[in-house]
Amino acid sequence: MKTYKQQDLANMDDTQRARFVNCLSGFKSANVIGTRDRHQQNNLAMISSVVHLGSNPPLLGFVMRPRSTTRHTWENIEESGVYTINQVGEEFFQKAHQTSARYDREVSEFEACGLTPEFEDGFHAPHVAESALRVGMQLVEIIPIQHNDTALIVGEVRWVEVKGEAVKSDGYIDIESLGTMTISGLDGYHRTQRAARLSYAKPEKELKKLNVEGRSKDS
Numbered sequence: 001m002k003t004y005k006q007q008d009l010a011n012m013d014d015t016q017r018a019r020f021v022n023c024l025s026g027f028k029s030a031n032v033i034g035t036r037d038r039h040q041q042n043n044l045a046m047i048s049s050v051v052h053l054g055s056n057p058p059l060l061g062f063v064m065r066p067r068s069t070t071r072h073t074w075e076n077i078e079e080s081g082v083y084t085i086n087q088v089g090e091e092f093f094q095k096a097h098q099t100s101a102r103y104d105r106e107v108s109e110f111e112a113c114g115l116t117p118e119f120e121d122g123f124h125a126p127h128v129a130e131s132a133l134r135v136g137m138q139l140v141e142i143i144p145i146q147h148n149d150t151a152l153i154v155g156e157v158r159w160v161e162v163k164g165e166a167v168k169s170d171g172y173i174d175i176e177s178l179g180t181m182t183i184s185g186l187d188g189y190h191r192t193q194r195a196a197r198l199s200y201a202k203p204e205k206e207l208k209k210l211n212v213e214g215r216s217k218d219s
Contacts, residue, residue: 032128074151199216
């Protein structure tokens with residue numbers, strides 16, 4: 001094992017430190033956030049920080065970087081109050097990664113990166129047609145993180161679309177069957193392989209491996 005102390009991190013150049021620290025949280029979900037401004041300009045941005053915040057009400061959050069430069073996604077969410085979260089699949093992860101480039105406001109990342117915008121009836125923000133799991137979100141609050149001028153964007157789920165037979169009878173979504181990718185660091189993309197589902201953990205009760213349907217593999 002090699003130890004990196006605080007001063008070691010401080011001595012890294014900015015790019016090296018960003019890559020290093022971004023790997024510390026392990027594998028992360030790969031999503032693109034779809035928004036639209038009041039002029040009907042579509043926007044799409046790669047995000048690797050989406051997290052579950054609660055199930056009742058159903059809340060998801062993600063972190064936006066500092067507003068030292070223009071953040072079209074942040075501005076559009078504040079303006080419209082809605083956005084979409086679209087899981088990135090293997091067949092289009094390179095196009096999704098390209099959305100992280102700094103395009104001008106008048107350029108739609110959908111068009112520039114070769115992805116297709118679609119809309120739910122009455123919902124202002126576009127979702128990604130190529131995504132096998134997309135979620136319509138309503139902004140709940142924006143929580144400033146003062147230490148580094150970022151913000152936690154908190155939203156409530158308004159609708160979900162999932163392709164195929166991925167949703168099991170107990171509510172489990174077989175995300176692996178959708179071909180969803182994960183991210184390590186800033187630019188590492190990975191396929192997934194499920195080891196097992198596990199039974200609900202209770203004190204003094206032995207864990208059991210479950211199949212994808214949630215049934216014991218021993219039954």
